[in-house]
Amino acid sequence: MDDLTEEDSVPLSYFFRGFMEMPKLEQHALELTKGKTLDIGCGSGCHSLYLQNEKGMEVTGIDNSLGAIKTAKKRGVKNLIQSSIFDCKTASYDTLLLLMNGPGICGTLEKLGELLLKLKSLLSENGQILLDSSDLIYLFDETPEGEKIVSGEQYYGELDYGIRFEGETETFPWLYVDFGNLSHFAKEVGLKSELILEGENWDYLARLTREY
Numbered sequence: 001m002d003d004l005t006e007e008d009s010v011p012l013s014y015f016f017r018g019f020m021e022m023p024k025l026e027q028h029a030l031e032l033t034k035g036k037t038l039d040i041g042c043g044s045g046c047h048s049l050y051l052q053n054e055k056g057m058e059v060t061g062i063d064n065s066l067g068a069i070k071t072a073k074k075r076g077v078k079n080l081i082q083s084s085i086f087d088c089k090t091a092s093y094d095t096l097l098l099l100m101n102g103p104g105i106c107g108t109l110e111k112l113g114e115l116l117l118k119l120k121s122l123l124s125e126n127g128q129i130l131l132d133s134s135d136l137i138y139l140f141d142e143t144p145e146g147e148k149i150v151s152g153e154q155y156y157g158e159l160d161y162g163i164r165f166e167g168e169t170e171t172f173p174w175l176y177v178d179f180g181n182l183s184h185f186a187k188e189v190g191l192k193s194e195l196i197l198e199g200e201n202w203d204y205l206a207r208l209t210r211e212y
Contacts, residue, residue: 025205035094045072098131107173109155129208135178
């Protein structure tokens with residue numbers, strides 16, 4: 001649940017889905033993944049397991065949640081790191097994966113540049129960042145002239161996101177970023193943006209590579 005939409009019930013099985021149950025954006029991202037890979041916010045390990053077992057790739061899953069790391073390990077992910085990506089030690093990866101709205105981990109638009117700069121430091125010379133997100137502008141009403149009515153001073157993609165499970169609720173800041181803003185912040189830190197695929201609900205898959 002978040003502060004823009006109604007509470008939505010997500011079955012637990014969704015977090016343990018296989019490749020055929022994944023959205024097309026995620027499937028395409030996994031098909032584009034190459035080389036030594038870091039799966040950022042790996043969760044239960046769905047993406048890591050596919051790359052490791054089906055594509056035979058060298059992949060490491062990283063997640064700040066100890067519970068997620070334990071679950072991914074039980075499911076068979078071989079290489080795992082419990083850490084925030086911001087605390088991740090310098091390494092070199094050919095692909096950085098941030099799926100299921102991966103940029104959300106930075107919380108606010110203001111911190112997006114900091115996240116992208118950190119990701120750039122983890123990239124090999126010809127590496128790529130594959131991420132998906134959504135432009136939430138579609139949630140807002142329009143004026144008779146067709147202009148979106150967006151209230152408040154903060155960026156409309158900055159949400160207070162909540163998860164409720166077995167009677168307990170955890171709330172945290174979460175960012176959905178439109179491709180235009182993503183491209184702007186990427187360019188500021190020397191990354192080139194490419195729109196790879198658009199979904200049906202204002203969601204998209206993007207690839208970032210080194211510009212300098």
